[in-house]
Amino acid sequence: MKAAVMTGIGAPLEIQAVDLSEPKANEVLVKIVATGVCHSDLNALNDATTPTPTILGHEGAGIVAAVGPNVGKVKVGDKVALSWVPYCGTCEFCVTGAVHLCESAFEPMFAGTLLDGTSRLSKDGEKIYHNSLLSTFAEFAVVPEMSCVKLPDDMPLAQASLIGCGVATGYGAAVNAAKVTPGSTVAIFGIGGVGVNAIQGARIAGAAKIIACDVKTANLEIAKTFGATHTINVAQENVEEALKELTGGFGVHFAIDCSGHTGATESAWRAVRKGGTVVVVGAFNSTVSLSIPAGGFHRVGKILKGSFYGDTQPFRDFPAIAQLYLDGKFMLDELVLDRISLDEINNAFNSFHDCNCINVGRSVIEFETVPALKGNSGTDELEIVS
CATH class of the missing domain: 3.40.50.720 (NAD(P)-binding Rossmann-like Domain)
Incomplete structure (x- = not known):
C-alpha cells in the first residue's frame, strides 16, 4: 500500500510502498478514506523518542475491509471513526467508566506497536512502526477493535475523521x-x-x-x-x-x-x-x-x-457527535480547512510553522475515490476491486 513514512526526526515524510499484514485476533483492517493532519503529528515528527521508521497519523475514518478472529463490534462494510486510545474494558478505571484513564494503550503506543507488542507494517522485510496504534497516513490500517467506532451510514468520512481527536477532546x-x-x-x-x-x-x-x-x-x-x-x-x-x-x-x-x-x-x-x-x-x-x-x-x-481526551468514551461520544452533525447541531464541515492528497502531506506539516495560518480546523487527506467493495465471505473479509 501507499503510505507517508517518517524516516527521521524532523525529516520530511517520504511517500513509499509498504507492506501491511492481515489483522490478528481482536484487530480490524480499515480502508482509510480520510485522515486529518493534526499538530500532534508534527510533535511526533519532532520527538526524539518516536521510533523510526514509522507511519504517523491518528485522526482517521474509513470502511472496515476485514476483521480478525473474535471481533464483534464492527463488521465488513461498516463506516468507522478511529480512536487513538483503545481501552481494555476490565481494569479498575474501565469498570468504573473512566475508560480514558485506562493504561492498556500507552506501553505499546510509546513502543510503536499494536496492543500485542508487534507490528503489522514492514518494507522489504524490515519492520515499520505504528503511531498511536493507528498510522492513518496510509491507504489501509490494521487497528485494535477497540479503536473502531461504528458511525451512521450517511456520515461523510472527511468530517468523521476529525471526530477521533480534536473534536472529541x-x-x-x-x-x-x-x-x-x-x-x-x-x-x-x-x-x-x-x-x-x-x-x-x-x-x-x-x-x-x-x-x-x-x-x-x-x-x-x-x-x-x-x-x-x-x-x-x-x-x-x-x-x-x-x-x-x-x-x-x-x-x-x-x-x-x-x-x-x-x-x-x-x-x-x-x-x-x-x-x-x-x-x-x-x-x-x-x-x-x-x-x-x-x-x-x-x-x-x-x-x-x-x-x-476530554474524558471521552468513544463508543458513546463518537456516534453522539456524528448524530449531532447529521441533525445540523454540530459544525464539522467548517473544520475541514483543506482537502489534499497524501502526496501533499508535507505542505500541511509546513503550514504549522506559519503563525498567520488559520489553525481552527484541519487539512484532511482524502484518498482516491473509494473503490468498489465486494464482500468475499459476507462477514470476514472485503475484496477491494477496481
Whole structure:
C-alpha cells in the first residue's frame, strides 16, 4: 500500500510502498478514506523518542475491509471513526467508566506497536512502526477493535475523521469533564482545533454565555461562528477583569483551558467564581510550573481538573457527535480547512510553522475515490476491486 513514512526526526515524510499484514485476533483492517493532519503529528515528527521508521497519523475514518478472529463490534462494510486510545474494558478505571484513564494503550503506543507488542507494517522485510496504534497516513490500517467506532451510514468520512481527536477532546472537555450546565457562563482559553469544539460542547450543553479568549483576532472571529457569544483578546485586555465584568463581578462558572500554557490556566483560576470549575485539556511543557494562590484556597471551593481526551468514551461520544452533525447541531464541515492528497502531506506539516495560518480546523487527506467493495465471505473479509 501507499503510505507517508517518517524516516527521521524532523525529516520530511517520504511517500513509499509498504507492506501491511492481515489483522490478528481482536484487530480490524480499515480502508482509510480520510485522515486529518493534526499538530500532534508534527510533535511526533519532532520527538526524539518516536521510533523510526514509522507511519504517523491518528485522526482517521474509513470502511472496515476485514476483521480478525473474535471481533464483534464492527463488521465488513461498516463506516468507522478511529480512536487513538483503545481501552481494555476490565481494569479498575474501565469498570468504573473512566475508560480514558485506562493504561492498556500507552506501553505499546510509546513502543510503536499494536496492543500485542508487534507490528503489522514492514518494507522489504524490515519492520515499520505504528503511531498511536493507528498510522492513518496510509491507504489501509490494521487497528485494535477497540479503536473502531461504528458511525451512521450517511456520515461523510472527511468530517468523521476529525471526530477521533480534536473534536472529541474539545466537546468532551465541556460536556464530560466540566459538565457545563444550562444557563451557565463558560470561558474557553485557546481557540484552535480543540477550543472551537469546546465552544460547541458548551453551546450544546446550554451555556448562556460562552466567552472565547485568545491572542489571534482571526480566531476570535471564527469562534463566533461556532457559538461564542463574546470574545476577549488576551493580548489587548486584562482577561480576568473582562471575564468578571461579563459576569456581574462574580466570574465564570466554568473555564476550559485548551492552550497548553500555564499562564492561561492561572488566569482561568482567578477568573472563575467561587465553586467554579477549571478544566485543563492543553498539554503543559513539563519544564514549567503552575502557580495558584494558596491563601484561602479552601474557602473558594473551586475545582481544578485535568482532562485527558476530554474524558471521552468513544463508543458513546463518537456516534453522539456524528448524530449531532447529521441533525445540523454540530459544525464539522467548517473544520475541514483543506482537502489534499497524501502526496501533499508535507505542505500541511509546513503550514504549522506559519503563525498567520488559520489553525481552527484541519487539512484532511482524502484518498482516491473509494473503490468498489465486494464482500468475499459476507462477514470476514472485503475484496477491494477496481
